[in-house]
Amino acid sequence: MPPTPPSPATTSPSRATTSPTRADVLAAALRLEGHVLRTPLLALESLPGVLLKAEHAQRAGSFKIRGAANALLAAPCAEVVTGSSGNHGLAVATLGRSLGIRVTVVMAAGASAAKADALRRLGATVLAVPGGVDERDARARELAARTGARLVPSSDDALVVAGQGTVGLEVFEDAPGVDTVFVPVGGGGLLAGVCLAARDLPVRVVGVEPADARRYARSLAEGAPVVVPPSRSVADGLRGQRPGAVTLPVITRRVDELVAVDDDAVERAAELLRRAGVRAEPSGAAALAGALTAGFTGTAAVVVSGGNTAEALAATGRRRTTGGRGAGSPRAGVRRIPTRRITPTELTTHLSPAHPSPTDLSTHPAGAVPGAPTRGVRS
Numbered sequence: 001m002p003p004t005p006p007s008p009a010t011t012s013p014s015r016a017t018t019s020p021t022r023a024d025v026l027a028a029a030l031r032l033e034g035h036v037l038r039t040p041l042l043a044l045e046s047l048p049g050v051l052l053k054a055e056h057a058q059r060a061g062s063f064k065i066r067g068a069a070n071a072l073l074a075a076p077c078a079e080v081v082t083g084s085s086g087n088h089g090l091a092v093a094t095l096g097r098s099l100g101i102r103v104t105v106v107m108a109a110g111a112s113a114a115k116a117d118a119l120r121r122l123g124a125t126v127l128a129v130p131g132g133v134d135e136r137d138a139r140a141r142e143l144a145a146r147t148g149a150r151l152v153p154s155s156d157d158a159l160v161v162a163g164q165g166t167v168g169l170e171v172f173e174d175a176p177g178v179d180t181v182f183v184p185v186g187g188g189g190l191l192a193g194v195c196l197a198a199r200d201l202p203v204r205v206v207g208v209e210p211a212d213a214r215r216y217a218r219s220l221a222e223g224a225p226v227v228v229p230p231s232r233s234v235a236d237g238l239r240g241q242r243p244g245a246v247t248l249p250v251i252t253r254r255v256d257e258l259v260a261v262d263d264d265a266v267e268r269a270a271e272l273l274r275r276a277g278v279r280a281e282p283s284g285a286a287a288l289a290g291a292l293t294a295g296f297t298g299t300a301a302v303v304v305s306g307g308n309t310a311e312a313l314a315a316t317g318r319r320r321t322t323g324g325r326g327a328g329s330p331r332a333g334v335r336r337i338p339t340r341r342i343t344p345t346e347l348t349t350h351l352s353p354a355h356p357s358p359t360d361l362s363t364h365p366a367g368a369v370p371g372a373p374t375r376g377v378r379s
Helices: 022-032 064-074 087-099 113-121 133-147 158-174 189-197 215-222 247-254 263-275 282-294 310-315 344-348
Strands: 041-044 050-054 079-083 102-107 125-128 180-184 204-210 257-261 300-304 334-337 376-378
Touching (some): 022 158, 050 158, 050 282, 064 087, 079 087, 079 133, 087 102, 087 113, 102 113, 180 189, 180 282, 189 204, 189 247, 204 215, 204 282, 257 282, 263 282, 282 300
Parallel strands (some): 050 300, 079 102, 102 125, 180 204, 204 257
Antiparallel strands (some): 041 050, 041 334
């Protein structure tokens, strides 16, 4: 039985606390057409069996643009408040700039100064608060309630989760034979979205958390939501303190394993990617660190979730922001997997719950892949 999620943190009508479904992910894919990039899968000769989902080359430099765009396009507004470590804020600010929306981003102590500067160059108002992610999110809720602005959470929101789930849809469409997908876990929106996209597929879903911020692993192990102290991980985008009311039930029902990575593992993975010409920030390299730490059989898709390095951020707001700035050019030994463009008709029929996906080639239930480890938590 899934653990009881924490109570919603706010009663604001703008907060989508309903449980998202795979149908919501499919709807998000239609809504986001033309607003986000369909990023490629990259195969590295130096990493046999690994396919990199290149979200570091996404608009605003990370996968976060998907959830933010889905939320803002589904319910337009004039003013937005959000709490963010940086990438979600950058996504909201990028959209705000193009859609004419006023944006305020609340950031916690220890957040990236380079990301804060980039947010200001995009026209966002940045408020810094002492304390960790909990204090940041509380201030964002209070500010939204006081000003009447719309609160767009960085992860714990049904529309945001559905938007992030389109990462998974694209992976499973472009690599239908993938055996495992490794996903970095911050607030949990990306992992929850990928879990929804993988609902009936014979693929293992593995979440990767910083070793000092294992709120989802501990919550699943203890059968109840667990709040952890503020993290000091080098992966600043993964420093969440508590599992979300929206994300935790989704993750509990579908995730196969949660693994932990320390800073050394993250930095080694980032360096490996850099040598291949893939400029990932530490949070963006965490999933690869998890794959290298935990190991896998067959083919693994690894979500390179962000590329907002200091070099990339320095250019934000000073030139075009439609692509992944500073994402790097893959070098020799890196092969791009052909992208399969799907039509709206396919999304609403062949990929709907009533019609098996083209990748649903097995009758094994979710998580029951022959030879795969049982669901669990790994240190």
